[in-house]
Amino acid sequence: MPERAFIGSGAGFAGDRSDAAVAVVEALARADGPRFLMYETLAERTLALCQIERRKDAARGYSPAMERMLAPVLARCLGCGIRIVGNFGAANPMAAARRIAALARALGAPAPRIAVVEGDDLTGALTPAEFAAREIDGALLAGRQDIISANLYLGAAPIAQALDRGADIVVTGRVADSALALGPLLHALRWRLDDWDRLAAGTMAGHLLECGAQLTGGYFADPGFKDVPGLAEVGYPIAEVEADGSMVVTKPPGSGGVVDRLTVTEQLLYEIHDPAAYLAPDVVLDLTGVDVTEIGRDRVRLTGARGKPAPETLKATVCVDGGLLGEAEISYAGPNAAARAQLAAAIVRERMRKRAPQLTIRTDAIGAVSVFGAGDNTLALPRGAPDDIRLRFAAQSRDAAQVSLLLDEVEALYCAGPAGGAGVRRHLTPRLASASCLIERRYARPRVTLLEEGA
Amino acid sequence: MPVPLHDIANARAGDKGNRLNIALVCRDPKHYAAIASQVTAERVAQAFAARQPTRVTRYDLPKLAAFNFVLDDVLEGGVNASLGLDGHGKSLSFLLLAITVDLYPDNR
Numbered sequence: 001m002p003e004r005a006f007i008g009s010g011a012g013f014a015g016d017r018s019d020a021a022v023a024v025v026e027a028l029a030r031a032d033g034p035r036f037l038m039y040e041t042l043a044e045r046t047l048a049l050c051q052i053e054r055r056k057d058a059a060r061g062y063s064p065a066m067e068r069m070l071a072p073v074l075a076r077c078l079g080c081g082i083r084i085v086g087n088f089g090a091a092n093p094m095a096a097a098r099r100i101a102a103l104a105r106a107l108g109a110p111a112p113r114i115a116v117v118e119g120d121d122l123t124g125a126l127t128p129a130e131f132a133a134r135e136i137d138g139a140l141l142a143g144r145q146d147i148i149s150a151n152l153y154l155g156a157a158p159i160a161q162a163l164d165r166g167a168d169i170v171v172t173g174r175v176a177d178s179a180l181a182l183g184p185l186l187h188a189l190r191w192r193l194d195d196w197d198r199l200a201a202g203t204m205a206g207h208l209l210e211c212g213a214q215l216t217g218g219y220f221a222d223p224g225f226k227d228v229p230g231l232a233e234v235g236y237p238i239a240e241v242e243a244d245g246s247m248v249v250t251k252p253p254g255s256g257g258v259v260d261r262l263t264v265t266e267q268l269l270y271e272i273h274d275p276a277a278y279l280a281p282d283v284v285l286d287l288t289g290v291d292v293t294e295i296g297r298d299r300v301r302l303t304g305a306r307g308k309p310a311p312e313t314l315k316a317t318v319c320v321d322g323g324l325l326g327e328a329e330i331s332y333a334g335p336n337a338a339a340r341a342q343l344a345a346a347i348v349r350e351r352m353r354k355r356a357p358q359l360t361i362r363t364d365a366i367g368a369v370s371v372f373g374a375g376d377n378t379l380a381l382p383r384g385a386p387d388d389i390r391l392r393f394a395a396q397s398r399d400a401a402q403v404s405l406l407l408d409e410v411e412a413l414y415c416a417g418p419a420g421g422a423g424v425r426r427h428l429t430p431r432l433a434s435a436s437c438l439i440e441r442r443y444a445r446p447r448v449t450l451l452e453e454g455a
Numbered sequence: 456m457p458v459p460l461h462d463i464a465n466a467r468a469g470d471k472g473n474r475l476n477i478a479l480v481c482r483d484p485k486h487y488a489a490i491a492s493q494v495t496a497e498r499v500a501q502a503f504a505a506r507q508p509t510r511v512t513r514y515d516l517p518k519l520a521a522f523n524f525v526l527d528d529v530l531e532g533g534v535n536a537s538l539g540l541d542g543h544g545k546s547l548s549f550l551l552l553a554i555t556v557d558l559y560p561d562n563r
Contacts, residue, residue: 044535045534045535137472137473137474138472138473219467219545220465220467225461225462226465262465262480262482265465265478265480265519265520265521266465266466266467266478266480267467268478268519269467269476269478269480269516269519269521269523270467270469270476270478271469271470271471271476272469272476272478272523273471273474273476273523273525274514274525275514275516275523276514287516287519288516288518289518290518290519291518292519304518322535322536325538360538361538362538362539364539364540366540370539370540371539371540371541371546371547372505372546372547372550373505373539374505374506392540394538394539395538396536396538431535431536432535433535433536434472434533434535436472
């Protein structure tokens with residue numbers, strides 16, 4: 001049995017760089033031991049949009065990022081035995097698998113064994129009222145019948161099974177992001193499903209890798225305070241995980257970025273609530289005893305992840321229609337710009353109060369007060385506000401006419417508003433609202449299919 | 456002389472629904488005690504008062520020389536509902552880093 005497995009990150013989100021995996025794959029190709037490349041490309045919203053796509057066309061509904069991310073490395077991975085695990089199957093993992101097979105043919109690569117993990121899709125398994133009764137932290141689903149998508153976060157076991165069956169590529173829909181690493185580790189290091197500390201270690205490895213460059217200097221740099229060399233060619237992370245659950249995280253030699261105590265600790269706590277109880281499908285991870293030690297340049301060792309038995313319930317994300325987000329912007333610059341922007345905001349407020357009194361409108365002055373702003377619809381610009389202000393209005397409703405009216409009112413400022421109003425842009429974006437539910441485990445029926453069986 | 460946390464610590468924001476977490480990591484572990492005594496959940500709640508958090512919890516991680524702040528209901532409903540530009544709250548780590556700390560409170 002191998003003592004060590006290698007897992008590289010090929011992408012940390014759907015909008016990630018297409019060439020991120022290239023240097024990781026070259027580093028993995030030189031490693032001695034079982035090697036895996038993981039892709040996390042499935043935001044809540046992405047999955048719901050893919051579900052809509054699938055209903056329109058049964059051959060679609062997988063992640064739109066999949067092909068551009070796999071194309072640069074697929075042939076190389078197949079040629080040197082690096083196995084790929086990704087959740088880019090989204091709402092249609094089987095269609096994704098067929099597309100990957102076609103991509104491999106087009107690249108002249110050897111035909112891969114592709115396994116599909118399904119069983120996360122809960123649409124139809126529970127009624128809308130049953131989902132609503134299981135919602136946590138909110139009441140979005142109460143009374144809603146129009147469920148667009150409902151997906152359980154599956155664990156790592158089906159991914160490990162797929163690899164046990166010889167898959168070169170494992171395509172999943174919704175699984176816990178960390179399972180994309182834990183699955184390969186269960187397979188390669190033969191960890192038991194009740195070995196809580198090792199499951200915790202594998203979950204920690206997945207958690208560190210799942211956001212790609214956020215471990216290696218991305219989402220980190222702050223010039224003069226936290227300098228990162230070579231960020232334009234930042235290396236994506238690689239975890240070298242030992243059979244005992246200890247690990248070293250690093251990045252490809254010669255790549256940009258940095259891996260040190262600070263980059264690793266920031267990412268270790270990213271999106272964590274109680275650090276003693278990070279809930280995953282396979283284990284509850286306790287990070288409070290973890291040691292983070294720099295052992296060399298861009299090499300950080302982590303030990304001490306502890307695990308507790310897996311939670312009784314599984315999390316699911318349920319999406320419903322969120323209406324339309326409308327955003328419109330206009331600029332005022334030069335002498336007295338702040339006063340003109342404030343007048344413009346007051347005009348829009350007065351007209352909307354009469355025409356769409358129910359609509360909540362947010363006003364921002366980009367460059368003066370926006371992302372830190374309170375979000376109410378008054379606009380109090382600070383003294384000494386800049387003289388180049390981008391005024392922004394936003395509203396959301398399932399009543400499209402009201403949202404469009406706001407955009408019309410902002411555009412009308414060109415001729416009927418304060419002096420020098422410039423550069424109106426308006427956007428309408430369909431929105432999906434998402435709720436989290438806790439679902440009994442009996443609803444989880446993961447299925448593993450090898451493509452030639454299912455094709 | 457109070458210094459902003461930005462001079463001595465790192466912060467990283469993450470979101471889950473309408474809940475924000477901000478990890479605060481000491482660049483030098485020697486500053487852990489001063490931050491622990493002064494950057495309380497109450498002070499963080501004050502710094503975020505405009506967003507009206509319903510609860511702020513601080514988790515202490517002495518082995519990591521770090522803290523994890525969890526702020527409930529500060530993201531305008533979260534990334535799928537917010538009208539603001541930063542529905543994830545990714546910029547808000549720097550709101551935390553503006554809090555000041557007196558590194559030598561006993562020498563006053």
